Amino acid sequence: MRMSNMFSRTLREAPNGAESKGYEYLLRAGFIKQLGAGIFSLLPLGFKSTKKIENIVRQEMDRIGGQEILMPVVNPGDLWKESGRYYSIDKELARFKDRVGRDMVLAMTHEEAVTDIARGEIDSYKRLPLFVYQIQTKFRDDPRPRAGLIRVREFTMKDAYSFDRDQAGLEKIYADNYRAYFRIYDRCGLPSIAVSSDTGMMGGKVAHEYMYLSPIGEDTIIICDECGYTANRQIAEIRKEYLKEEEKPIEKIATPHAKTIDDLAEFLDIPASKTCKAVFMVGSFINDRTGEEEDKLIAAFIRGDMEVEEAKLQHAAGANSLRPAHEEEITACGMVPGFASAIGAKGDFITIVDESAAYSNNLVAGANEEGYHYINTNFKRDYDGTVADIASAREGHLCPKCGKPLKARKGIEIGNIFQLGTKYSEAMNCTFQDETGVQKPCIMGCYGIGIGRLLACLAEEYNDEDGLKLPITVAPYEVHLVSLVKDQEIAEKIYEDLLNSGIEVLYDDRKESAGVKFADADLIGIPIRITLGNRSLKEGKVEVKLRSTGETTSYDISDLAKEIKAEIAKERAKIEDNIVEKNL
RNA sequence: CGGGUAGUAGCGCAGGGGCUAGCGCACUUGGUUCGGGACCAAGGGGUCGGUGGUUCAAAUCCACUCUGCCCGACCA
Known part of the structure; x- marks a missing residue:
């Protein structure tokens, strides 16, 4: 590619709004261009990099038996009504009507579409297992796109789907994907960790997320350095110590102005762990057959020294979504915000009690009366509810596996794998006949990687004060040929030679x-830079500089292509040698 | 969806009722320079986000609206 003819140009100054280095450089180097909130075009350099990432993904998917397909972005709404997600997913799913008024959706993922195909293909256990994938556009109408390609509305995703006859089959392909994902990130040069994760709108039970740890990440990951336990905070468990003691008689006491746990603990001169905190949310419960929606108050109780994790609470209550409750909704059930507990409450609401509160004795809790609390409240004796783990894991909490203190880190989700089970196959009647003639639902899994987000993370990981320095496996070109010579003929000849040797060259032939x-070469950050200068050329030499290390070598022009191929191989080896097989 | 902030040339910004709307970079032409964002000279480019209003006069004041960004709610 000749830079004199390149579609995009570099920018000297960062466009307004590029707050992270990676995003700034992707814009300035001309990899991407914003079209609207969360909507980006890929320019030639960004598109090249994207294709490289896609090809790595493709190779690794093929390697574990994946068959590439391509499904449509536009799906009939009826298909999504079958799975129930037409109703259970809110505005994030973009909907429209076609010319005859049929409901249509822009697919944000493809479980429905692939299950529809599979139910037509799969009749016998002999057809299983099957594993397909696609690299395709998704649209999710995110309420708040941000940080360039990190969180967007339209994006390219590799999504894969497996169909098995039993759990053992699913677990095998799940483990294959688990390994393949690490190989993909390793081959891109992106540091990654796998964490246990929530299943969110996908449904299913077991799931892992792959995270690139970064301060600009929006997910919080709980890590144990000691035993290797890792989980997204949304589901991270902690070892809880319960304050067991002999149950004492309940007693109402005056606690004027003690509305918060801090106030209360200070007023009574007790630790927060001797109190019980109430958190009120309103859950939306959607019937996914009819789309009917019902709101219900959820009262969550947890020991005063802990916080409620909303995702856990949502699961425990079986709600589709949660929002903070309004004061009237709480008082309608006989509870008084600031002095609330389940004791003496009435009306239709769901009570979820964290283990910390349920298994500790004699806690101070609200008396549902302005200015009063009960001391020595005990679960079961004084109030009832569903016991669940709804505690939010924080730095310093104890590891559920080994009991050592946990750490909290910020991360960006770069992929996920789900054991879906039969959620979609049952809803959409995707069954097979086993040896005994019985119809059974396929056991499904799904596996996603956001391609653009991966590029954004790579840009975040690989940059310095001069610009990008992407690894050679994902850089748009292998070699940047910078010609500083007056007589362009010699440069043209070298360019041709390199191309003929099968080397990917970005050729700066500009005046x-x-x-x-x-400066532009540093900004774009092609791994190997060849500089043609008048002086060295007279001696038949050219200078070769590595973007990653700044290391400079001088080569004879006569065997340049050969030497460059060796340099490329070395750069590749730097990445490929770091591929580590990681098993589930 | 709430809070904040900003829309003036490709990018970054100034101007804040008055005559041809500026600056830096970028761009065009000519010349000099030529291994780390060169210099001189001459040029080209803008419905001042949109609509409506106030006024003799609006980029500037007012109302509405659209869009971007940041924080939060939210989110794979």
Whole structure:
């Protein structure tokens, strides 16, 4: 590619709103261009990188037996009504009507579409297992896109789907994907960890998320350095110590102005762990057959020294979504915000009690009367409810596996794998006949990687004060040929030679000053830079500089292509040698 | 969806009722320079986000509206 003819140009200054380095450089180097909130075009350099990432993904999917297909972005709404997600997913699912008024959706994932195909293909256990994938556009109308390609509305995703006859089959392909994902990130050069995760709108039971740890991440990951336990905070468990003691008689006491746990603990001169905190949410419960929606108050109780994790609470209550409750909704059930407990409450609401509160004795809790609390309240004796783990794991809490203190880190989700089970196959009647003639639902799994987000994370990981320095496996070109010579003929010849040797070359043939060319080369960050200068050329030499290390070598022009191929192989080896097989 | 902030040339910004709307970079032409964002000279480019209003006069004041960004709610 000749830079004199390149569609995109570099920018000297960062466009307004590029707050992270990676995003800024992707914009300035001309990899991407914003079209609207959360909507980006890929320019030639960004598209090249994206294709490289896609090809790595493709190779690894093929390697574990994946068959590439392509499904439509536009799906009939009826299909999504079958799975129930037409109703259970809110505005994030973009809907429209076609010319005859049929409900249509822009697919945000493809469980429905693939299950529809599979139910037509799969009749016998002999057809299983099956594993397909696609690399395709998704649209999710995110309420708040941000940080460039990190969180967007339209994006390219590799999504894969497996169909098995039993759990053992699913677990095998799940483990294959688990390994393949690490190989993909390793081959892209992106550090990654796998964490146990929530299943969210996908449904199913077992799931892992792959995270790139970064301060700009929006997910919080709980990590145990000691035993390797890792989980998204949404589901991270902690070892809880219960304050067991002899039950004492309940007693109402005056606690004027003690509305918060801190106030209360200070007023009574007790630790927060001797109190019980109430958190009120309203859950939306959607009937996914009819789309009918019902709101219900959820009262969550947890020991005063802990916080409620909303995702856990949502699961425990079986709600589709949660929002904070309004004061009237709480008082309608006989509870008084600031002085609330389940004791003496009435009306239709769901009570979820964290283990910390349920298994500790003699806690101070609200008396549902302005200015009063009960001391020595005990679960079961004084109030009832569903016991669940709804505690939010924080740095310093104890590891559920080994009991050592946990750490909290920020991360960006770069992929996920789900054991779906039969959620979609049952809802959509995707069954097979086993040896005994019995119809059974296929056991499904799904596996996703956001391609653009991966590029964004790579840009975040690989940059310095001069620009990007993507690894050679994902950089748009292998070699940047910078010509500083007056007589372009020799440069043209070298360019041709390199191309003929099968090397991917970005050729700066522009009539620009050396400084401009070097600055642009650093900004775009192609791994190997060849500089053609008048002086060294007279001696038959050219300079080769690595973007990653700054290391410079001088080569004879006569065997340049051969030497460059060796350099490329070395750069590739730097990445490929770091591929580590990681098993589930 | 709530709070904040901003829309003026490709990018970054200034101007804040008055005559041809500026600056830096970028762009065009000519010349000099030529290994780390060169210099000189001459040029080209803008419905001042949109609509409506106030006024003799609006980029500037007012109302509404659209869009971007940040924080939160939210989210794979």
